[in-house]
Amino acid sequence: MQELFNLIGYAIYASMALLAIWGAFNAVLVWRRVAQVRFRNEEEQTEFFDELDVELAKGDNEKAIEICEDDRRAMPQLALYAIENRDLGPIKVQRRLVERFQQDVLADIEHRLAWVSTVTKSAPMVGLFGTVIGMMAAFxxxxxxxxxxxxxxxxxxxVALITTALGLAIAVPLMITTASINIQIRKMEDLIASGLTRLMESLQSITGRA
Structure with missing residues (x-):
C-alpha cells in the first residue's frame, strides 16, 4: 500500500511541476504581449499623435500611414485602420476600432490570462490532494x-507538507503577477480610450476641412 501512495506522491509532484511551468509560461507571454502593444505612458502616446497630426494636417495620408505601419503597438495599428477606412464615417469607424481592439489585442491577452488564473486556482487544490494522500499514507x-x-x-x-507548500509557492507569485498584469491592462485601456478620442477628433477635423 505504501508503494501505491509513493507513486501517487510522485505523480502529484510531476503535476505541480507542469502546473508551475505552464502558469509561468503564460504569465511571461501575457506580460510580453502587454508590453509590446501598449505605450509605456501618456507622453509616448502624445508624441506619436503629435507626429501623426502634422502629416494629417498637411493631407499627406501616405506619410501618416507609413508612421502607423512602422509601429506595431495597438494604438498606431488602430490609427492605421481608421485612416484607411475614414470614408466609412466616424461612428462606424469608432465602433470597428473598438471591435478590433477587443478581438486583436484583448482576446489573446485574456485567453492567456485565463490559463494563469486556472493554474493559480488549481495549484493549491493539487497541493491539498497531496496533503490528503500523505496523511492517508501516514495513517x-x-x-x-x-x-x-x-x-x-x-x-x-x-509529502503532505511539501505538496501544500508547493501549491502555495506556485499560486502566490502567480496571483501577484496577475494583479500587476491587470493593472497594466487597465492603464493600456485608459490610454487607448483617450487615444481613440484624439484620433477621431483629428479625422473629423480633417474631414470637415475637406
Missing part, C-alpha cells in the same frame, strides 16, 4: 500496529 502506516515505521511515517507527513 495506513500507523494502522499496522506493532509494525509502525517512524521513518516511513515521517516521509508521509513530509
Amino acid at each position: 495506513d502506516n500507523l494502522g499496522q500496529g506493532t509494525k509502525v515505521d517512524p521513518g516511513v511515517m515521517a516521509g508521509n507527513i513530509m
Whole structure:
C-alpha cells in the first residue's frame, strides 16, 4: 500500500511541476504581449499623435500611414485602420476600432490570462490532494500496529507538507503577477480610450476641412 501512495506522491509532484511551468509560461507571454502593444505612458502616446497630426494636417495620408505601419503597438495599428477606412464615417469607424481592439489585442491577452488564473486556482487544490494522500499514507502506516515505521511515517507527513507548500509557492507569485498584469491592462485601456478620442477628433477635423 505504501508503494501505491509513493507513486501517487510522485505523480502529484510531476503535476505541480507542469502546473508551475505552464502558469509561468503564460504569465511571461501575457506580460510580453502587454508590453509590446501598449505605450509605456501618456507622453509616448502624445508624441506619436503629435507626429501623426502634422502629416494629417498637411493631407499627406501616405506619410501618416507609413508612421502607423512602422509601429506595431495597438494604438498606431488602430490609427492605421481608421485612416484607411475614414470614408466609412466616424461612428462606424469608432465602433470597428473598438471591435478590433477587443478581438486583436484583448482576446489573446485574456485567453492567456485565463490559463494563469486556472493554474493559480488549481495549484493549491493539487497541493491539498497531496496533503490528503500523505496523511492517508501516514495513517495506513500507523494502522499496522506493532509494525509502525517512524521513518516511513515521517516521509508521509513530509509529502503532505511539501505538496501544500508547493501549491502555495506556485499560486502566490502567480496571483501577484496577475494583479500587476491587470493593472497594466487597465492603464493600456485608459490610454487607448483617450487615444481613440484624439484620433477621431483629428479625422473629423480633417474631414470637415475637406
